[in-house]
Amino acid sequence: MPVLPRFANRLRHFARQQQGAVAPFAILVLGGALMATAYVIDQSRALENTAQLKRATDAAAMAVGNQRLLDDRLSQQQMQQLATSMVRTNLGTDLALRERVAANYIKVTQQRDGEGVIRISVAAAYDAESALLQADTQRMEVSSSVEVVNRPVEVAIVVPNTNSENDRDIAALRRMVREFAEQVIGTRADGRTWIALVPYSQSVNIYSAEDSGRLRRWAAPGALTPVELRSLFRTGYSGLADGRIPDRRANLLCMYRGLGLGQNYYWDQAPSGQFKIHYRHDLPENGSPGAPPISWTGPNPDFGQASGVNDTRWMVADKGCPGAALLPLTRDLTRIERRIDEFSTRFNTNYAIAMGWAAASLSPQMRGSAGWGDARLPLDFNADRQGDNTKIIVMLANTSGNWFDTDSYNAEVGQALDGQSSTVSANDVAGQRFIRLCNSFLARGLKFHFLGVRPGDPQDFGRMLFDKVAGPGMRLCTRDGSMTFANAENFGDGEAQIRSLLREIANRIRHERFVRLID
Numbered sequence: 001m002p003v004l005p006r007f008a009n010r011l012r013h014f015a016r017q018q019q020g021a022v023a024p025f026a027i028l029v030l031g032g033a034l035m036a037t038a039y040v041i042d043q044s045r046a047l048e049n050t051a052q053l054k055r056a057t058d059a060a061a062m063a064v065g066n067q068r069l070l071d072d073r074l075s076q077q078q079m080q081q082l083a084t085s086m087v088r089t090n091l092g093t094d095l096a097l098r099e100r101v102a103a104n105y106i107k108v109t110q111q112r113d114g115e116g117v118i119r120i121s122v123a124a125a126y127d128a129e130s131a132l133l134q135a136d137t138q139r140m141e142v143s144s145s146v147e148v149v150n151r152p153v154e155v156a157i158v159v160p161n162t163n164s165e166n167d168r169d170i171a172a173l174r175r176m177v178r179e180f181a182e183q184v185i186g187t188r189a190d191g192r193t194w195i196a197l198v199p200y201s202q203s204v205n206i207y208s209a210e211d212s213g214r215l216r217r218w219a220a221p222g223a224l225t226p227v228e229l230r231s232l233f234r235t236g237y238s239g240l241a242d243g244r245i246p247d248r249r250a251n252l253l254c255m256y257r258g259l260g261l262g263q264n265y266y267w268d269q270a271p272s273g274q275f276k277i278h279y280r281h282d283l284p285e286n287g288s289p290g291a292p293p294i295s296w297t298g299p300n301p302d303f304g305q306a307s308g309v310n311d312t313r314w315m316v317a318d319k320g321c322p323g324a325a326l327l328p329l330t331r332d333l334t335r336i337e338r339r340i341d342e343f344s345t346r347f348n349t350n351y352a353i354a355m356g357w358a359a360a361s362l363s364p365q366m367r368g369s370a371g372w373g374d375a376r377l378p379l380d381f382n383a384d385r386q387g388d389n390t391k392i393i394v395m396l397a398n399t400s401g402n403w404f405d406t407d408s409y410n411a412e413v414g415q416a417l418d419g420q421s422s423t424v425s426a427n428d429v430a431g432q433r434f435i436r437l438c439n440s441f442l443a444r445g446l447k448f449h450f451l452g453v454r455p456g457d458p459q460d461f462g463r464m465l466f467d468k469v470a471g472p473g474m475r476l477c478t479r480d481g482s483m484t485f486a487n488a489e490n491f492g493d494g495e496a497q498i499r500s501l502l503r504e505i506a507n508r509i510r511h512e513r514f515v516r517l518i519d
Contacts, residue, residue, distance in 0.1 A: 049097050050140050053087075053124055057144035058517060060086035061122040064108060065146040065515035068120060076108070083108045083122045100126040117388070118148040119518070145519035151390050153512050154329055154378055155184055156196040156358040158395040161322045162349045163201075165398065168492035173396070174340050176491070176499055180394075181336050183506035192513065194329035194377060196361035197339050200354030201346035202320030202409050203278055207253035211373055215241055215253060215277070223276045228413055230306040231298025232315070240277045246317040247279060250290025254278035254321035256353070256410050260418030261432055264440045265356030268381075270365045278410070280318040287316025288346070290323070304414020320347040320409060328361060328372035350405040351397060351470055352433050355477075359441060362391040383445040390512045392447045392481070394505055396498075398490060399452040399466035406430035406469070427469050434473025441477055448477040449505045451484050453494055458485035482508075 060083040067082060068074050084106045091098045105125040112118050123143035159177055161170070177197070185193050198204060208214055216224070224239040233239060242248065255275035258266035266274065280286075281301050284293040293316040299308030324342035327335065360366055362378050372378075379389045406426045411417050419429040441448060454464060461467045474483055484501055488494025 049126065049128065050142060052092060052097065053101065053126060053140075054142045054144065056087045056090035057122045057124050057142055059090045060084075060106075060124075061120060061144040061146045062515060062517060064122060065120050065148045068110075068118065068148050069150050069513060069515055076110070079108045079110070079120070080106075087122070087124050097126060100128075118150060119145055120148060121145040121519075143519070144517065147516050147518050149512075149514050149516075150192060151388050151512050152379055153184075153193045153390050153392065153509060154196070154362050155194070155392045155394060155509060156198055156361045157181070158198045158200060158354050158358045158393060158397075159343065160349065160397055161199040161201050161324060161343050161346045162398070163345060163347050164349060164400070165345050165491060167345065169398075169490050170343050170345060172491045172495040172498075174343055176495065176502055177396075178337060178340050179499065180502045180506055181333060181340075183503065184509050185331050185333060194331050195336060196329045196358070197324075197327040197336060198354060198358045198361060199322040199324040199326070199339075199343060200350070200357070201322050202348045202350050202405050203254040203256065203322075203353050204357040205252055205254055205322045205325040206357070207251045207325045208373075209251075215255075217370065218255060218271045218273070218275045219277060220257070220273055220275055226276075226301075226413065227306050228299075228301035228304050229279075231310070232294075232296045232301075232313070235296050237294075240279060244294065245279070246287065246291040246293060246315055247321065248291075250288065250317040250323075251325075252288075252290070252318055252321040252323075253325070254318060259407055259410055259412070261429065262436060263418075264433075264437050265353065265360070267356045267359040268363050268365055268440065268444060270370065271360075272370050276412075278318055278321060280316050280320065281313060282316050284314055284316060286319070288319030288321075288323075289317070291317040293317075302414065304412070322346050326357060326361060328366075328374065329377045348405045348409070349397075350407065350410065351395075351466075352407065352430065352437060353410055355393070355395065355437060358393045358395065359444075359446060362393070362446065381444045383443065385445055390447065391445065392449065392509060392512075393441070393477075394449045394509075395451070396491075397450070397452050397466075398454070399464055399485070400454045400489065402465040404466065404469075407433070427465075431469045431472060434470045435476060436473075438473045438477035442479065447481045448474075449481040449484075449508075450474055450478050451486065451498065451501055451505070453486050453488050453491055453498065455487060455489050458487055 063086045064079050064083050084103050087106050088098060091101065101124060107123045109121045110118060121143055123141060125139055125141040128138045128140045157177060159173055181195050185195060224241050225233060237244060255277055257275045258264065287293050293314050295312055295314050297310055298313055299310060323344045324339055327339040364378050364380050366372050367378055368375055382389050407417055407430065408426060417426055417429050420426055461471060486494040486497045486501060488497060491498060
């Protein structure tokens with residue numbers, strides 16, 4: 001038989017044998033297809049529900065983190081309640097899913113690492129059911145984590161009260177500094193941000209009505225009875241602590257230490273027994289309000305000795321010492337506003353001494369009753385930038401003109417500036433002082449924002465004396481902050497521009513503390 005007919009006969013025989021199995025086979029194929037479809041539908045729904053729950057835990061973790069940022073006393077129960085509410089609120093309109101996410105399926109945990117960074121996790125779960133396949137219920141879990149960088153922030157605001165600021169400028173500075181303080185601290189103070197005010201002219205006033213013993217406690221041996229004033233003390237004055245001394249009557253206390261190169265005003269050292277006391281030997285008409293001048297007969301005290309030509313000498317209230325004293329770190333906006341109201345026009349300008357006192361307002365060596373009087377503040381230095389606190393100086397200055405004080409007023413009585421000679425100018429010495437001072441700030445982890453006022457292109461460096469003398473050091477200081485200039489003649493003319501620049505600085509300071517989603 002030919003091959004083809006033979007194959008056809010065998011095929012017909014096989015078909016007759018399998019005729020009863022075709023229907024069950026078709027049912028099996030159809031059932032498998034239905035099961036596969038049900039599996040896909042169930043898995044898609046599970047994935048959708050899991051994604052929705054992850055979005056809800058993300059929102060809950062961010063909410064808890066931000067609340068923790070505002071209130072470091074937030075309890076575990078409060079965090080749990082907030083997380084539960086946020087998860088359920090963000091589950092959308094899927095009522096079935098909301099019913100399966102029970103309250104006891106939502107958990108909050110908090111951890112702090114060795115660098116002080118807080119991590120908060122919100123975990124949630126639901127029971128995924130297989131509506132079509134009728135399979136066993138499966139527990140689905142998701143979690144979200146945030147990092148709460150809740151650094152304590154200490155800010156020293158350095159404000160000029162010099163003869164470059166007229167009444168209009170002082171009024172503008174009051175408004176701008178008040179607004180800046182409110183922006184940095186916020187109307188809902190959370191206890192993690194503090195501000196110090198450092199008004200400056202030729203020096204910084206550190207008088208405190210609450211600390212009447214500061215003068216004697218901080219005075220170096222012999223500083224209250226300097227030898228060049230011996231002829232004055234013979235007339236009945238007991239020393240520079242005598243209440244009849246003009247500066248004592250006017251509540252002015254300007255002290256100094258460590259003015260030499262490399263000493264950096266010793267801003268990071270303890271204050272007890274370290275300071276000498278400023279006084280102004282000048283004509284009566286060059287005094288400031290607040291106290292009448294006193295006179296005596298004796299040698300010229302500017303020579304730093306008790307001998308010489310006797311003549312009538314005068315001591316006046318020191319107009320180079322600001323009427324508004326340094327306000328140590330506080331978050332009390334009422335205290336800050338009261339001190340701001342005391343700003344006034346004073347005398348010449350010394351930028352470096354102002355910077356030294358600003359740094360001292362942030363130095364932990366000034367903590368406690370021996371220093372500013374606060375048992376906790378200032379906090380420790382964060383020199384390696386790995387700790388959980390930040391110290392920031394924000395300095396305002398009018399840098400117009402071609403003159404400023406290079407410490408000749410503040411030098412040791414009767415002595416030349418350290419480093420100055422016939423071949424080295426006072427400006428060269430001052431320039432080195434800025435560089436060394438700023439390096440000391442960087443070594444201690446201080447950040448610095450400088451906002452200057454001068455007419456012309458803010459980016460045109462080198463055209464003012466300030467740029468040439470202070471500029472190299474200031475650019476070191478602001479390496480991690482900012483050095484900005486407003487194009488204005490003075491603070492009054494440039495108020496709108498300066499306010500905008502201060503807002504930018506305030507925003508940068510606020511971003512020292514933040515919450516970020518990490519998982």
